[in-house]
Each structure stands twice: as structure tokens, then as C-alpha cells.
Amino acid sequence: MSSINRYSLPRLAFFAIGLFFLIVSCYKVPITGRKQLNLLPEDELITMADHQYDSLMQVWPQVKAGKDFDNLNTVGGKISRAVEKYLNNHGYEKLSSKFSWEYHLVKIDTVANAWCMPGGKIAFYTGILPITKNKSGMAVVMGHEIAHAVARHGNERMSQALALQMGGIALSVALQTRPEETQRLFMSAFGLGAQVGLILPFSRKHELEADQMGLIFMAMAGYDPRTAVDFWKRMAKMGQGGIPKELTFLSTHPSYEERIAAIENEYLPVAMKYYSGK
Ligand SMILES: [Zn+2]
Numbered sequence: 001m002s003s004i005n006r007y008s009l010p011r012l013a014f015f016a017i018g019l020f021f022l023i024v025s026c027y028k029v030p031i032t033g034r035k036q037l038n039l040l041p042e043d044e045l046i047t048m049a050d051h052q053y054d055s056l057m058q059v060w061p062q063v064k065a066g067k068d069f070d071n072l073n074t075v076g077g078k079i080s081r082a083v084e085k086y087l088n089n090h091g092y093e094k095l096s097s098k099f100s101w102e103y104h105l106v107k108i109d110t111v112a113n114a115w116c117m118p119g120g121k122i123a124f125y126t127g128i129l130p131i132t133k134n135k136s137g138m139a140v141v142m143g144h145e146i147a148h149a150v151a152r153h154g155n156e157r158m159s160q161a162l163a164l165q166m167g168g169i170a171l172s173v174a175l176q177t178r179p180e181e182t183q184r185l186f187m188s189a190f191g192l193g194a195q196v197g198l199i200l201p202f203s204r205k206h207e208l209e210a211d212q213m214g215l216i217f218m219a220m221a222g223y224d225p226r227t228a229v230d231f232w233k234r235m236a237k238m239g240q241g242g243i244p245k246e247l248t249f250l251s252t253h254p255s256y257e258e259r260i261a262a263i264e265n266e267y268l269p270v271a272m273k274y275y276s277g278k
Pocket of ligand 1: 142148206207210
């Protein structure tokens with residue numbers, strides 16, 4: 001067997017593993033149609049997310065009544081129902097069935113943040129309320145965060161992080177052998193930065209994709225997607241959107257100018273087709 005020398009074997013193995021994952025886990029992102037390679041089983045991630053979410057919500061102080069709380073639940077309910085309907089009508093029934101939505105308004109005034117985990121567990125920080133201002137501002141954020149979950153951006157990031165830092169071992173193995181490190185990877189992969197003191201935002205590609213999908217989601221739920229422009233202008237005025245100045249060099253976020261231009265020129269005209277109110 002002289003044709004396969006010892007240098008080409010690892011390459012072959014690598015290729016075979018790559019091909020295997022390509023076959024078992026090549027997804028198409030809803031709405032944008034972008035092909036993505038997620039190495040982690042979504043169910044394992046959801047189990048981990050649910051556990052993480054429950055333990056955070058047990059200790060984080062929350063707002064559980066009042067106007068903001070009511071608005072959050074109204075907006076969350078409308079958008080998640082619209083998203084599920086869309087997914088079910090476009091061949092994503094399996095993905096849609098994995099969501100069991102939950103919304104919590106977390107009392108953290110100092111950080112303007114929100115996130116949605118795989119499986120639909122959502123946290124809004126009170127620090128973002130002065131920027132969202134009203135239900136349609138909330139819908140911009142809600143649509144955007146739900147879009148990250150629907151597009152499985154966390155899985156993409158977590159797959160990358162596991163591959164880079166642990167040589168691509170399975171999530172369940174990583175959890176057993178290196179629980180703390182795996183937990184940390186998970187927290188940063190899902191943008192729960194405030195908890196760990198280091199914010200690693202989603203990449204430029206993921207952010208813009210979440211903007212594009214989020215506008216359509218809010219429009220389908222009956223919120224005017226044009227209000228997103230003013231929301232992002234308010235966010236820009238606030239500074240770096242909750243990212244401490246000294247960390248902004250780490251940020252691969254699109255600039256606010258780029259984001260607003262993409263929304264106005266590319267995403268809004270499409271999203272308006274899904275908006276029935278005028
Ligand atoms: Zn985002």
C-alpha cells in the first residue's frame with residue numbers, strides 16, 4: 001500500500017470526518033437560505049441551555065409584574081407565534097418543535113443586553129429598556145435575538161470554539177471531562193457576557209443575518225419594521241451597546257452606520273412585504 005503514505009493518512013481521516021459532518025449536519029438557515037455546518041446535536045445544546053437558563057434565573061433578580069413585564073410577554077408571544085407559523089409553513093417543522101419559549105425580564109440596569117438561547121429561552125435586561133422605549137423597540141430586539149436562535153448561530157460558534165479549543169470533541173464528553181471550560185465556552189458562544197465579565201459578540205455575518213431575519217419576524221408579528229432604524233440610532237448614541245470601551249477592539253460587530261445602512265437599503269424593503277399594518 002504505497003500510495004497512501006503516512007502524511008496523507010491524517011488528511012484522509014480529517015476529510016472523512018468532515019464529509020461525515022457535512023452529510024449529517026448541513027443546515028439551511030430559514031429565510032436567508034445560507035448553508036451552515038453545525039457540529040453539535042441541537043438537542044444536546046438545548047438540554048445544556050435549559051439547565052444554564054434555569055440556574056441563572058434562580059439567582060438573577062427579575063421584574064415579574066408591571067408594564068414592562070406585560071409588554072415583554074406580549075411582544076415575545078406575538079413574535080414567537082409568528083416565527084413558529086413561518087417555520088411550520090416552510091419545511092422547518094422539526095426545528096420549530098424544539099422551541100419552548102420563555103421570557104424573563106432581568107433586573108440588570110447597567111448593561112443594555114438581551115439574548116435568546118437554543119430552545120427559545122429569552123432574557124431581557126432592564127438596561128436595554130431606555131433604548132427600546134416601547135413595544136416596537138422591544139420587537140426589534142426580540143426579533144433579532146430570536147433570529148440568532150432560529151439561525152442556530154450559537155451552535156455554529158460553539159462548534160467552532162469546541163473545535164479550536166478542545167480538538168472537536170463531543171459536547172457530552174467535553175461536559176464530563178472539562179465542565180468549567182465547556183460552561184465558559186457556552187456562555188460566550190451565546191453572548192451571556194455580562195455574567196462572565198467578557199463580552200464576545202456574534203460575528204459581523206451573524207449580526208447582519210439576525211438583523212435581516214429579525215425585521216421580517218417583527219413585521220410578521222404586526223410591528224412596524226421601519227422603527228428599527230430609530231432603535232439602532234438610539235443604540236448608537238448610547239455608545240457601544242453594552243460593550244465596555246476597552247473591549248471594543250475585540251468586537252467584530254458591524255458598525256452602527258453599516259448596520260443602519262444595510263437595514264434601510266437591503267432588509268427593510270423585503271421586511272415591509274411581511275408587514276400588513278401601514
Ligand atoms: Zn446579535
